[in-house]
Amino acid sequence: MAFKICVLGSGSSGNCIYIESNTTKILIDAGLSFKQICLRLESIDVDINDIEAVCFTHEHHDHYQGLKTMLKKTDIKPYANTGTASGIDARLSAIEIPWNIFTTGSKFAIGEITIHPFQVCHDAYEPVGYILTTNEIKVGIVTDMGIITELVKDHLKDCHTLILEANHDPELLVNSARPWSLKQRISGSQGHLSNTQTCELLKAISSEKLQHLFLAHLSSDCNCPEIAETTIQKTLDGLNHQHVNIHVTQQKETTKFVSIIDVDIISIKN
């Protein structure tokens, strides 16, 4: 086993991803309440006290809301770039956060996991996506992003697992009761990826190596799990990548807890 992953919850009310390697356990974002993070980790037999670090993608509330209590009750180390750390500091001004600051574009390590943060377009100070690697296994994570840049495509190539935003169905968004300004923000270059954009991204990055695809940050009123899954499945079928397991993330429940292995390594060992 090289990585195990569970998306504890994802959507506009809160985002938190759990990832473990053989010896290192981390979170990406702490956007659920601390209580929910603990309960959902317990449901997959993980003790919150065994987690070493939490890495933040950006300073929006749905990505950090559990942090304050987490810092009070655990020794989990928070990691962010300067922009995100300043953004969260400004919102949690009553406490001093012991940040571990990383530089966007530069790799760093937490235990045996190598982490490579890269720039994405979203309406936050310094938002990032992440590439995580251990033992040749590569996982890509992007949950809030308005447009797909060449830099993003370059980083996400050849992943064994992807956690990608599939925020909205373009038609449901246009026909929703939301004000035009909000519709424009969501579909703009600093907003969120639609199912269609996620398909375009997959056409550029999906490969034989891809084992698991988590669809994340689904809008509750401008998307639905069936539409997102069907749209993405069609694209994977068109690429002849029927081997990929799609997991639609939910706001109130965890996904399956999946193991990611390097199939080539396993077949050589056997």
Ligand SMILES: [Zn+2]
């Ligand atoms: Zn955001």
Ligand SMILES: [Zn+2]
């Ligand atoms: Zn978000």
